[in-house]
Every structure is written in structure tokens, then in C-alpha cells.
Amino acid sequence: MWLKLIVLGLLGHHHVKAASPDQVHLAFVSSDTSQMGVIWNTYVDARQSVKYGTDQGNLNMNSADQQTPWVYNGTTRYSHRAILNGLEPETTYYYQIEDRKFSFKTMPKxxxxxxxxxxxxxxxxxxxxxxxxxxxxxxxxxxxxxxxxxxxxxxxxxxxxxxxxxxxxxxxxxxxxxxxxxxxxxxxxxxxxxxxxxxxxxxxxxxxxxxxxxxxxxxxxxxxxxxxxxxxxxxxxxxxxxxxxxxxxxxxxxxxxxxxxxxxxxxxxxxxxxxxxxxxxxxxxxxxxxxxxxxxxxxxxxxxxxxxxxxxxxxxxxxxxxxxxxxxxxxxxxxxxxxxxxxxxxxxxxxxxxxxxxxxxxxxxxxxxxxxxxxxxxxxxxxxxxxxxxxxxxxxxxxxxxxxxxxxxxxxxxxxxxxxxxxxxxxxFPPLQCHPKDYRCSAKYLKIVNSEL
Ligand SMILES: [Fe+2]
CATH class of the missing domain: 3.60.21.10 (Metallo-dependent phosphatases)
Structure with missing residues (x-):
């Protein structure tokens, strides 16, 4: 136990709060404005969900995550994705993942x-x-x-x-x-x-x-x-x-x-x-x-x-x-x-x-x-x-x-x-900007044309 705590301390902030959702952000996931995608990251395997609703004190809807572990250069991260459905237009929604709280406003239909x-x-x-x-x-x-x-x-x-x-x-x-x-x-x-x-x-x-x-x-x-x-x-x-x-x-x-x-x-x-x-x-x-x-x-x-x-x-x-x-x-x-x-x-x-x-x-x-x-x-x-x-x-x-x-x-x-x-x-292109007998001008344009084409 003590050894584990010491190791966690050495690994720094992210690993101490390894299950805490971070990098939380929204995305359009379709042409349907009654849907909103949420994606976030954890550093350990943690099944999580988005609780959401229009009443900050009563988040009565829930969307479970889809978790995908991924490894880059030896570091494992967990990508969590959830889609919030049934959103009313032009409405403020509150959402919560674990202890982290956010809000957004939907667009008109x-x-x-x-x-x-x-x-x-x-x-x-x-x-x-x-x-x-x-x-x-x-x-x-x-x-x-x-x-x-x-x-x-x-x-x-x-x-x-x-x-x-x-x-x-x-x-x-x-x-x-x-x-x-x-x-x-x-x-x-x-x-x-x-x-x-x-x-x-x-x-x-x-x-x-x-x-x-x-x-x-x-x-x-x-x-x-x-x-x-x-x-x-x-x-x-x-x-x-x-x-x-x-x-x-x-x-x-x-x-x-x-x-x-x-x-x-x-x-x-x-x-x-x-x-x-x-x-x-x-x-x-x-x-x-x-x-x-x-x-x-x-x-x-x-x-x-x-x-x-x-x-x-x-x-x-x-x-x-x-x-x-x-x-x-x-x-x-x-x-x-x-x-x-x-x-x-x-x-x-x-x-x-x-x-x-x-x-x-x-x-x-x-x-x-x-x-x-x-x-x-x-x-x-x-x-x-x-x-x-x-x-x-x-x-x-x-x-x-x-x-x-x-x-x-x-x-x-x-x-x-x-x-x-x-x-x-x-x-x-190129526009004819030179007099036919203006060879210096023509040469300049030819040079441009040759280098461009
Ligand atoms: Fe670039």
C-alpha cells in the first residue's frame, strides 16, 4: 500500500487523479441537433457515464460511455465517448462525469x-x-x-x-x-x-x-x-x-x-x-x-x-x-x-x-x-x-x-x-499584363509561369 502511494506520487498529477475525467469536450456526431457527443480521457480503466438534464439539481438522463484503451509509445490512455440523445433545441443542459460538472446550450432545430x-x-x-x-x-x-x-x-x-x-x-x-x-x-x-x-x-x-x-x-x-x-x-x-x-x-x-x-x-x-x-x-x-x-x-x-x-x-x-x-x-x-x-x-x-x-x-x-x-x-x-x-x-x-x-x-x-x-x-492565369514588345515584362512573367507550372 505505502509503496503504491509512493509510486503514484512520483508519477505526478495525471496518475494521482488517474480515474478523473479530463480533456472533456463536445462534438457534433450527426446532422441531428438533438444529439451531442462528449469525449474525455482517463489514465486508468474506468467505466463512466454522462449524467445530464435541464435541471442542475436533477440530472435525470444518463449515457454510458464507450471506452477504448489506446497505447502510444508505451503510455496507455482510455478514450471515453458518449452520445447524449433527446436534447431539446435552444436549451441549456447540465452534465456531469464523475465529480466534474459542465454545461452547454443546444442550437435551434x-x-x-x-x-x-x-x-x-x-x-x-x-x-x-x-x-x-x-x-x-x-x-x-x-x-x-x-x-x-x-x-x-x-x-x-x-x-x-x-x-x-x-x-x-x-x-x-x-x-x-x-x-x-x-x-x-x-x-x-x-x-x-x-x-x-x-x-x-x-x-x-x-x-x-x-x-x-x-x-x-x-x-x-x-x-x-x-x-x-x-x-x-x-x-x-x-x-x-x-x-x-x-x-x-x-x-x-x-x-x-x-x-x-x-x-x-x-x-x-x-x-x-x-x-x-x-x-x-x-x-x-x-x-x-x-x-x-x-x-x-x-x-x-x-x-x-x-x-x-x-x-x-x-x-x-x-x-x-x-x-x-x-x-x-x-x-x-x-x-x-x-x-x-x-x-x-x-x-x-x-x-x-x-x-x-x-x-x-x-x-x-x-x-x-x-x-x-x-x-x-x-x-x-x-x-x-x-x-x-x-x-x-x-x-x-x-x-x-x-x-x-x-x-x-x-x-x-x-x-x-x-x-x-x-x-x-x-x-x-497568367493575365496578359505585358505589351507584346515589352520583352523585359514578358520575361518576368514567363519566369513566374515557368516556376509555377
Ligand atoms: Fe501544417
Whole structure:
């Protein structure tokens, strides 16, 4: 007994409170807002459950956990998942796991409008936006969080302790609002994304655990895809790329036929199709081609986005913010009405929440379809309703001031399509900006084109 106590003391905080639930957070598990998923962690085998109800003094509903032990680098953790069913809309629920108490408010049934906090690339040791995100969340300034990969730098660092610390740091807000994620390159832990797979809960419709999935929420069909299936194909094989591609094609086809009920399709992924940062491999050459247009016999993602009228895409990976004009395979529409009934998908890169390398460098010459760039630390708040999407980019460096703000509007029934683009041809890269006899200008553009194509 004494020996056991001494050993527990030496092992530190986590093992002393080994059965205490930690890293408690919420997630959407379907398109049904009467359901909410809860996921948490213990360090010992402990069957637990979520007691919940609308009366803090009488938690009269109960959901037993599904416990999954998982091992990373010799450390065993227990992932606990429970789904709360039968939730009434716009109602505050209290819930309790063992002695730990939390609460959240459900969304309206089929909400016509809501706000999402969106960002990528947020670390534990350099979580520049973390305090602001938590404070604004607790203040009710958004309804849920979407983290576009590169989570905690890294989930598996120090045998996973860094992932534990990060999720505990965010627990005050992610135990109150759903925390949705997609894997970034930093989620590769050398063990086929084990730390990512076991620590998060997402709708279970995409197979391969949580590498890709989709759900409807009010006016938006949200679809998360893994760019890491591409990025790590040499380690984990090409099969995940094909599985995801076939799933995505079917998912987008169904969503595109359901526009009358759910008018928008928004995608989220870690690596960008386009970016104007100095590291040219990621923005202009191999990585870009790999994910966007495909590589070897692996099909890329952009053709599917174009075929099924993807409205928006959110990306991380570059540690900066960049907004694009509607763009379809390097054809773009940058007129003053570009964001009204867009002719092509509109992408936003928002990967500056808090990474290890500040002051992301931009190229001197942005892509011509780049509409705004900012390399302050920060994150995005997106407000959506059936006919508009409003994005505000908040700067941490500038005391939470807004550094970009734009609105996309679309009329009922508008869907971007190849047919629409044929009727309204955009500008093609590279634009003809040189006089035919201005050889210096031509040479400059040729150089750009050659390095880009
Ligand atoms: Fe990344």
C-alpha cells in the first residue's frame, strides 16, 4: 500500500487523479441537433457515464460511455465517448462525469444562422490566440469551433502529454461548445494518426475513423477532408486517397442534390490549394499539385469541388491569413461583384492562430486571385445564413481588431458550375499584363509561369 502511494506520487498529477475525467469536450456526431457527443480521457480503466438534464439539481438522463484503451509509445490512455440523445433545441443542459460538472446550450432545430470560430495551426506552448478564443467563446461570440489541423504541436509530443495539456487548456470552452477538427501534417505521429483518431469525436459517416466526414448544420453542408492522406501516401499507401475520393464524390453529389434544403457546401482541410507564401513547395509546386490536381494515379480534390459547386473552402498549414477571389483551376473572377453569386469556390486560408514561427513571409507577387493577406496572429469568425456568409478576421497582434471583413451573398438557387463558368469566362492565369514588345515584362512573367507550372 505505502509503496503504491509512493509510486503514484512520483508519477505526478495525471496518475494521482488517474480515474478523473479530463480533456472533456463536445462534438457534433450527426446532422441531428438533438444529439451531442462528449469525449474525455482517463489514465486508468474506468467505466463512466454522462449524467445530464435541464435541471442542475436533477440530472435525470444518463449515457454510458464507450471506452477504448489506446497505447502510444508505451503510455496507455482510455478514450471515453458518449452520445447524449433527446436534447431539446435552444436549451441549456447540465452534465456531469464523475465529480466534474459542465454545461452547454443546444442550437435551434435546423438553425437559420450561427457563428463558427475557424482557425488552423494552434499550439500549446505558443497558443497566441488561445486566451482570446476562450474568452470570446465563453462570452457567446460563436457557437462552435472548427480547428483546421496542426493541433497543439504536437498531440504526440512528450508521449502525448502535450496533447493532454492542450486539450485541458481548451477544456473551459470545448466542454461548452462543439470542437470539430481535421488532421494536419503535425497529426502524423508515426503510428497512423493514433493520437488524432483517439482524442476526437466526429460524425461517423466517413469511415477510417475520423480522417474525413460530413454533416449538415442549418444552411451548410460541412465536409472535412484529409490532405494528409495525400501528404503521407508514401507512408500509409494510396488506398486512403482513393477511399476518401470515392466517398467525397458520393457525399458531394448527394449534397448538391439537396441544395433546396441546405443551400451551401463548405469544405475544410489542412493543406491549401493556393497560397502566396514564400515557401514555394507548399504554395506553388509539389504539395499544391499533389492535393489539388493529383499525382501519379491519385486524383486531386479540386475537380470534385468544381463539379459539385463547392461554395467555400477553409484551409490552414500556412501560418497566415489569405482570402481569395472565386477561383477554378487558376481561372478567377475578381470584379467588384465577385462575391455575389460567385462563379467558383471562394477559399480562405486561416492558419495563423498560434504556431511556432511568427511573421509568415509572403511572396512579393501574390497570385492574381489573392484578394487580401495578413500575417498577424489571429483567427476567423464566420456567420452564415441561407443567403450570406460573413467572415471577420481578428488580429491578436492588433488587440483583436478586425483586419479583414468580407461577405459572400448568393440568391436562392444559385450554384456555381462549369456551365456558369463557360457563360462567364473569368481571367486566366497568367493575365496578359505585358505589351507584346515589352520583352523585359514578358520575361518576368514567363519566369513566374515557368516556376509555377
Ligand atoms: Fe501544417
Amino acid at each position: 435546423n438553425p437559420s444562422s450561427y457563428k463558427v470560430c475557424i482557425f488552423g495551426d494552434l499550439g500549446y506552448w505558443h497558443g497566441n490566440s488561445t486566451e482570446s478564443i476562450i474568452r470570446k467563446g465563453l462570452n457567446g461570440e460563436y457557437d462552435w469551433i472548427l480547428h483546421l489541423g496542426d493541433i497543439s504541436y504536437d498531440l504526440h509530443t512528450n508521449n502525448g502529454q502535450n496533447g493532454d495539456d492542450f486539450l485541458n487548456q481548451l477544456e473551459p470552452i470545448i466542454s461548452r461548445v462543439p470542437y470539430m477538427v481535421i488532421a494536419g501534417n503535425h497529426e502524423d505521429d508515426g503510428a497512423n494518426f493514433t493520437n488524432y483518431q483517439k482524442r476526437f469525436l466526429v460524425p461517423d459517416n466517413g469511415f477510417q475513423d475520423n480522417q474525413f466526414y460530413s454533416f449538415d448544420l442549418g444552411p451548410v453542408h460541412w465536409v472535412g477532408v484529409s490532405t494528409e492522406n495525400y501528404g503521407f501516401y508514401y507512408a500509409y499507401g494510396q488506398e486512403p486517397v482513393f477511399t476518401q475520393y470515392n466517398w467525397l464524390k458520393n457525399d458531394l453529389d448527394k449534397a448538391n442534390k439537396n441544395r433546396a434544403n441546405v443551400p451551401w457546401i463548405f469544405s475544410f482541410q489542412h493543406r491549401p490549394f493556393y497560397c502566396s507564401n514564400v515557401n514555394s513547395d507548399e504554395c506553388q509546386s509539389f504539395e499544391n499539385r499533389l492535393v489539388r490536381t493529383g499525382w501519379l494515379d491519385m486524383p486531386g480534390l479540386e475537380p470534385l469541388f468544381l463539379q459539385y459547386g463547392m461554395d467555400m473552402g477553409f484551409w490552414g498549414h500556412e501560418h497566415s491569413y489569405e482570402r481569395f477571389y472565386p477561383v477554378a483551376d487558376r481561372k478567377y473572377w475578381n470584379g467588384s461583384d465577385a462575391y455575389h453569386n460567385p462563379k467558383a469556390p471562394v477559399y480562405v486560408l486561416t492558419g495563423s492562430a498560434g504556431c511556432h514561427s511568427p511573421d509568415a513571409e509572403f511572396t512579393d507577387q501574390p497570385w492574381p486571385w489573392s484578394a487580401a493577406r495578413n500575417n498577424d496572429y489571429g483567427y476567423s469568425i464566420v456567420t452564415v445564413n441561407p443567403t450570406s456568409m460573413h467572415l471577420v478576421q481578428i488580429s491578436i497582434d492588433e488587440n483583436e481588431n478586425t483586419v479583414d471583413d468580407f461577405i459572400i451573398t448568393k440568391d436562392a438557387g444559385h450554384v456555381n458550375s462549369e456551365e456558369l463558368r463557360r457563360q462567364n469566362p473569368g481571367l486566366k
